[in-house]
Amino acid sequence: MIRRSLGLFIGLFLLILAVGAVLGVPFTTARLLEAAAYALIALGLNIQWGYGGLFNFGIMGFMMLGGFAVTFISYPVNPEFWGSDGPWMLGRALLAFAFGALLVFGARKSTRLGIRGGWHVALTILAWFTAYVIYRSQIDPAAAYIESSAGFVGGLGAHPVLGWLFGGVLAAAIAYIVGKICLGLRTDYLAIATIGISEIIRALIKNMDWLTRGTLTVSPVPWPSPLAQDYMAEGYGDTASLLLSRGGFLALVLLVLAIVFVLIERAYGGPWGRMMRAIRDNHIAAASMGKNVTARQLEIFIFGSVLMGIGGAILVSFVQIHDPSSYQPINHTFLIWVMVIVGGAGNNWGALLGAIGIYFVWMISEPLARAIFELVSYVSTWAGIGPIPEIESRSAQMRVFVLGVVISVALRYAPRGLIPEYAGPRARN
Amino acid sequence: MAVIELKHVVGGYGGAPILNGVDMSIEKSDIGVIVGPNGAGKSTTLKAIFGLLQVTGGSIVFDGEDITNAQPDRLVPLGLSFVPQEKNVFTTMSVEENLEMGAFVRRDDFSQTMQWVYHMFPVLAEKRRQPAGELSGGQRQMVAMGRALMSNPKLLMLDEPSAGLSPRYVIEIFETIVNVNKEGVGILMVEQNARQALAFASRGFVLANGQNRFTGTGAELIADPEVARSFLGG
Amino acid sequence: MSELVFFFNQVVIAGAVLGSVYALGAIGVTLIFGILRFAHFAHGDMMTMGAFVAFILAVGAGALGIQTPIATGFIVLPLAMVIAAVLALGIDKGFYAPLRRRGARPVTLLIASIGVTLMIQGLLRLFFGTGTYSFFDTQPKTIFRIDTSAIGSTRPLVVTEPQIMLILLTIVVVVALHFFLTRSRLGKAMRAMADNPDLAQVSGINTQLVVRVTWIIAGSLACAAGTMLALDVTLKPDLAFNILLPIFAAAIVGGLGQAYGAIAGGFLIGFAETLAVFNWTLVLRPLRDVLPEWLELPNNLALVPTEYKLTVAFVILVITLLVRPTGIFKGAST
Structure with missing residues (x-):
């Protein structure tokens, strides 16, 4: 098992190196940073689904809360x-x-x-x-x-890291309300209820122009670390400044990720994790042993949502623009699900591997598709059929299809993920 | 010729086998009754015949055809019917629709059979339009048996038909079973009311630990002091 | 009287149209749940896919120079429904059946339906981009304006051809479904399997066949609903994802597994949504002179702003789940 996980991580590392070699180091650093933010969110879902068996289809909503929170806290005062x-x-x-x-x-x-x-x-x-x-x-x-x-009301001009924390707090508050109402529901009802909540959050953030500027978008959202411009002002070269600035941000995000990872990994190995797994696998038995199932599930739902809020906040900080209309269930909610299912629900290493791996697959399927389309287009032009129209937008959509294929294949051939949960032979299909 | 013959059947739900070699043979004129302690594999034997679990050894021959591990949609047309112990009616459907579902595999006109079932269970004719879920326990058992008879079976298998019924209904159900048998349908049933059931059984099987312990006519088994002491509660 | 006609246009017709689309979609969701016991999240995309199949056929017919008196979209609908049914069967065979054979839990099938959603979405966008299409690029959309001056109204009653067809189609589907489920051998077998799958198997019912019939009905109705929606508004790849929530709300409110409940739920949600976003000021305007000074009518007196229309279905859903989780018609218990 350990050897297999190690092999997979080395493979992932090589993939990242290859992407770096082909598409450039600044590009790869940026993608790695986003992947780390997604890993945080995937860990959040892993807590909810992998530990707690709670179905959350509203990840997008919690990410949007984080995005709004960091914009509100860190954007300059109006x-x-x-x-x-x-x-x-x-x-x-x-x-x-x-x-x-x-x-x-x-x-x-x-x-x-x-x-x-x-x-x-x-x-x-x-x-x-x-x-x-x-x-x-x-x-x-x-x-x-x-x-x-x-x-619009503008921001508070505070430090972005404070905004990340506030993103977590806001997500926790909403998760508390949602959990209070919905956690008693059966899995599929919970799924549809959380979809509804995330769509409502999206509608609110998109339309409350006085608070969020809605579709007009807010930018530039400040960075927690020096920007490339700052380094350039100090006399660094273009590429060097880009690398230094992104590297600084990346280091900060990796630090957050590492702290979160260590904390939840320790919690998972301890009595709290055992209790959570007991509740997930047989909540009736757990309840009869005197565990307060509802309270524990609420706890887990809130913890997971906090990570989603923080991850969403980091992503908005990084891209520097808060655009509510850029959020899509496919790119946010479902992408995270693919990460956790492919990586291995119930295993934090699996979620980590899945998040970074799938994010890179997601990012490189577009240039890859474009290359294929261009090749086909070249051949078809040569054959007299004419070129393929709109290669740009089509290849952007190719990754959605690739994602669908990846999760279907995973469910069929590796239903427990690449790095499955290590608890014994109990099959969770 | 035996309508059904089990030869040293071994099987279970994937783990350790529950049946460790069961032998059984029933004529079409027989009423076969399986008795034994809890966990002896009584119900499991019926399920093994009906393809509801994996048979890993031995063979089951029905009416001259090997049916080991065959699925219900093949067995029912061959003339084998099964009444499960619990949840054996479609609660949201009317009594008549329940009977129709029993005749699902038949493409011929089954109105004769339905008349016959109503003749056998007159109370069902009265309640034909009522949802089966609204009936009493005894009436539900009749719906379940009626449903199973609609496919014109050669052998009817019943899993504890008297479970959960009041003593008055137990006698009624047993009488009905004897009547069905007189109409030319072989019976193979599992019963907890062992003494009562063996009294009218032409073939009795005592199972323990997934194996045959005693076989004989019902009367012989009741008369056997060892069977009486170990399995019939004195 | 103009106000009454306005109300009729804005609420009764719009609600019936919306309700019909929801009902047609919810029937599929509820049947799949009843038979296969999982929430089929790709249903909205099956609707979109069906609409695109009809669109291709309509464009193809137009390219062949076929002129039809009513919109080509309707003429090709039966064929599109057949193709959509075949596609639905293919999706089941390719993605859901292997998981069922393995004995996967319903929630795994639910996750598998996300995969199907992504693949359908990806393919649709790959071939059609993200733009919008209209069935009425080459032929006009017939709009009926019924003069209502007889009852003293200055406004006409407005209803479009697709709206009339949609409502008619829904009536036909509901009646046909009723007879199928209560009169036909297969329809009864479907109800039996939704009621008690183990007993259905024991009775010798061909469960594989029932599953296939379920996908045929669900797939063809999804195609009809999607096409009708596309005819009424426009066609775009994310057409149906947005109405996934109301459709599931309709199925759950009606009681999962209950075909009649899905129909009732569809219309309930449809009318609730139109009523909630309806601007009452326009109807109450005649009262303007009667009302006291302090009770001035605002320009927009809708219960819910249109942007938040989605909340209506959601609130109804949550209230149902909290008060009567099995739905207004008692739903499947698992």
Whole structure:
């Protein structure tokens, strides 16, 4: 097993070296950095699915939360907003929200006043509706005012690493709410519910222009480490600055990844990990042994989501642009699933290998497809059929197909992944 | 000629075998009853015949044809029917639809058979439009047997037909089984109510640890002091 | 009266159209769940794939110079449905059947359906790019404007040819499905297998055949739903991914495994969505002079802004799951 894993990692290393040789070192460093961020997210899913058996199809939503969080924290302060009536109006909307929450809470607790059955349901619905109307009556004008007077609320101008942390916190908060509502559901219901949540998060972040600038995008989101321009200003050459800046960022991300990896690997080997596996494999038996299954599952769902939030934040920091319309379930949610399934669910080394390996496959299938198309196009032109139109956009889509083939082959021939979970002969198909 | 013959059948669910060499032979006129302690492989024997688990040794011959490891969709047309112990009706479907499902393999007109089943179980004729899930336990058992008879079987296999029924229904079900047998259908059944079932069995098999321990007519087995002491509770 | 006609156009017709698409899709999802016990996430892409099959056929017919009185998309639909059914059978044989044979858990099949989603998406985009297409590039979309001045309205009742065809098709499908499931041998066998797969096997029901029939129905209905949606709006590779959530919501609300529930759920979600995004101001405008000063009508009085239409299906889904997890028609229990 160890030898096989070692072989696979050496193979991956060689693949990265080959990509570096063909496509250049700066390109490869950038891809490696993104792959490390994806590895963080894949570890998050591995905690949820591999450890906990919780189906999360809403990864994209948590990544978007992270992306928004880092933009909000690290983007420079917008003085126009703070100088206007905006904060005051937002404060009122916040009060309206709190009041609405109180109303709903009160209605839910109204059974204590002897209101039961149909009346209780009616009162709860009425409270929700009233709260919704009150909140909308405050937030709608506030949003319109901010958009027209200041564009959007801007950022807080703090350090990006703080933004990454806030991404984790925000993801945790949403995961708590989602988990409270949905974790009792069966696997396939949980899958569809989390898809719904991530689509709603996407709709919100895309359309709350006053907060996120929506489709107008926010850039440049600052880096946590010096930019290439900074090195150039100090007199370094172009390539050297690019390498130094990206190398610095990469080192930071790898540090985060290493810390997270060591922590969860230790937790997994300890009593906590054993309990989680027991719950996953037979939650009824675990519950009968006095384990609080629901609380543990909520814990796991939150932990996993935190990593997804941080990973999403790092990616936005790196590309320096927060563009809500660039998020797609295929590129975010499903890509991560392929990483974890191919790598080996339940094994952190497997998730790591899967994340970096699949990300490189994902990145190089485009140039590879383009090369193939160009060859075919050359032949077809020579044969008199004419060239293939739109090679650029077509080869970009080729990787989606490749991803589908990869996961189908993996499920068929290596259902437990490249580096399977090491716990005994118990087959998990 | 025997309608079914098991020769030294070995099999199980993939791990250690549960059946370690079962021999059995039933004529079409017989009522065969399998008894034995829990875990002896009684139900497993029926499932092995019906292709629901892997037979790794020995052979099963039905009506002159080797059916070792054959699947139900081949066995039912040959004339073999099986009534499982639990979940043996389609709860959301009407009684009549349940019977129709039993005749799924038949492409000829089965209305005669359905009349015959209704004649055998008059209460089902009354409730033909009712969902089977709304019936009582005893009536469900009748639906299950009726369903199995719809394919015109030569041999009907029943897994503990009296399980969970009140004593009144147990007698009724046993009477029905004897009647079905008189109509020319061979019976092979597993029973917990061993003494009661052996009383009308023409062939009795006592299994223990996946092997035959005693074989004889029902009356012989009841009379055998060793069988009575070890397997019939004194 | 104009307001009433407006309401009819915006809510009744739009809701029926949306509901029909959801219902046709949800039937497939619910049947696959009932028979194969897994949530088939590639269903939206099967719809898109079917729509593209119909599109190619329509373009091909146009290229051959075939002129049809009604939109070519409808004429080729039966053939497209046959092709889509064959494709669905192929997908099952290639990707799901080997996993079932191995005894894989339903959740593995669910993950396999992601693979199928990715492959269909990849191929569609490879061949068609990411742009939008229309069935009505070469022929006009017939729009019926029914004069309603008889009831004192200044607005006409507007309904398009694809919308009428879609609603008619849905009625035909629902009736046909009802007779298939309650009268035919195979339809009953399908219900039997959804009810109790082990007993169905023991009864000698050819379960392989039932699985094939399920894919044929699901594949052809997905093609019909996708084509109709594409005829009503436009055709693009991510056409159906966006309505995957409402379709699953419809199937779950109706009770997974229940064909009638899926139909009811489809229309419930369809109407709920149109009602939620409907701008009530336009209907309440006649009351403007009656209302007191402080209760001025805003310009947009929709319960949910259109951008958040998706939340409607989601909220209905979550409430159903929390209050009555088996759906309004009792669903499969596994």
